[in-house]
Amino acid sequence: MKRFPHAHATHPQWRMAAAMVVAQLRAQMALPDHASQPSLGLLYITDHYATEAQAILECLSAELPEVTDWAGTVGVGVSANNVEYFDEPAMALMLCDLSPDQYRVFSGVAPLSVSGRADAGDGFSAHTALVHADGGTPELAELIHEMAERTGSGYLFGGLAGSRSATVQFALGSTGNLSGQGAASGVFHGGLSGVAFARGVDIVSRVTQGAQPVAPEHRVTEAEGNLVLRLDGEPALDVLLRELRISLDHPEHAMPRLRNTLVGLTRSEPDGVEVGDSEAARLRGAFGQEVLVRHLIGLDPARRGVAVADLAPVGTRLAFCERHVRAARADLVRVCAELREELEPEEVLIGSGEAELELSPRPARSIAGAVYVSCAGRGGPHFGGPSAELQVVRHALGDVPLVGFFAGGEIAHHRLYGYTGVLTVFTRPA
Structure with a gap:
């Protein structure tokens, strides 16, 4: 080739x-x-x-x-x-x-x-x-x-x-x-x-989300379709307002922040083999490819819930996140680095006594x-x-x-x- x-x-x-x-x-x-x-x-x-x-x-x-x-x-x-x-x-x-x-x-x-x-x-x-x-x-x-x-x-x-x-x-x-x-x-x-x-x-593929979590993820404990009512047993709207540090009493400050907020959803049951190091991505403060980023489409003050542009059944992990230039560039650099690393030959330490380096069976x-x-x-x-x-x-x-x-x-x-x-x-x- x-x-x-x-x-x-x-x-x-x-x-x-x-x-x-x-x-x-x-x-x-x-x-x-x-x-x-x-x-x-x-x-x-x-x-x-x-x-x-x-x-x-x-x-x-x-x-x-x-x-x-x-x-x-x-x-x-x-x-x-x-x-x-x-x-x-x-x-x-x-x-x-x-x-x-x-x-x-x-x-x-x-x-x-x-x-x-x-x-x-x-x-x-x-x-x-x-x-x-x-x-x-x-x-x-x-x-x-x-x-x-x-x-x-x-x-x-x-x-x-x-x-x-x-x-x-x-x-x-x-x-x-x-x-x-x-x-x-x-x-x-x-x-x-x-x-x-x-x-x-032979192909190698990676997904870059370009969205950065603003707080640790939660588990959906009550939901009705697209409306998430409780996260870890707490009203979802209360969690959202606390993590964004905003109040609906001051809409002139709250609305711009809400418009830039999305949600990252991870299904409770893994439904396939993951490609890429999702755990490593999470440790870096980024999303792995198991996360689906969706719009925050509405609030329900009466029921203290938040509506998202996807189904979020009970058991789904949810994290509020934001998209901005810094997060997008950092995550794109990350996946490119992972690709380069995947293409490089792997070195393993073998032998006893004197250390000896030998290339692994995977060539460059x-x-x-x-x-x-x-x-x-x-x-x-x-x-x-x-x-x-x-x-x-x-x-x-x-x-x-x-x-x-x-x-x-x-x-x-x-x-x-x-x-x-x-x-x-x-x-x-x-």
Whole structure:
């Protein structure tokens, strides 16, 4: 596996942006350390180009005939190595150096079977999957969970399309579609699509929450749907006011603080294998990926309860938290450092008498390419300035091929998140 060629461009006319992207890719594909015959393209466009999605896919497919499979979606912004294009016409494209037996593109006309095979006859078994979804799809959280069960690891990464016009997804596979669906164009509206990867495709993924707890977590001891009534046996509203150090008698001071307050929810029953060191994150004063950050949507002074934008049944652990630049940057640096550590060779002390260092069986790995899906609410000024978020990633990971988009919700493992960043890297032997 060689480095993945990647390119990005912005221009009011999509054809000019596409031409610049193709020129960049061709130049990289001629380099000895980059893939010269990649077959999978990951394409992200901003919603300025959404109505031209079909034409863009046809143009790029014609200009890059070696690329036989395509996946991607639309966002209010797209990202690449060290840069983001937020609320402007742009596209980003990465070509993955994978053999056709290592992945399968899936969609509504080429579904991934329950057994993990896109086609029951070809023996492909999915281990992980990059998923793009339409946020308006009914029972979306359940569909994401079901999709995770169709992979061997149960791990998904990706996000919801973000668009102020057409919500589109790209999914065009060389293995074909279901019978009767051969005319499908590769551009879809609604549902889920993406690309599944076999076990041999080595990825490392982390979630950055960007929210910082303001106090220790509590256990929900009484609740009715979205209304949390008691925390550790105490009225939830009383706990909230005490921890934020505010009073409803002074709304001019209380309301600004309440608007910036969210809740971090952790289900009482673990429902899957965790990826990443959640306990270490908690010790650092951050949230691990087992936590779902949700809005605080209302107060009930009569019942002394607080309403949150999710179900919080009895037994759920809840922590009030805040989002701000300092917390977001610190947590992003943390997950990037964890990724770098994961890729470095492990050293173990062996022998008796004289100490001797020997490399572990796990060799050093380098990054062939990366996908970063960030919440649309994190882009731009949330990190202190244009492209600041991607500059943090570049500083931590180095000059690596990277593409991504700013989503309406983020997918990691089998959960749907909000306000997060999901950073996934494809690795190769160093």
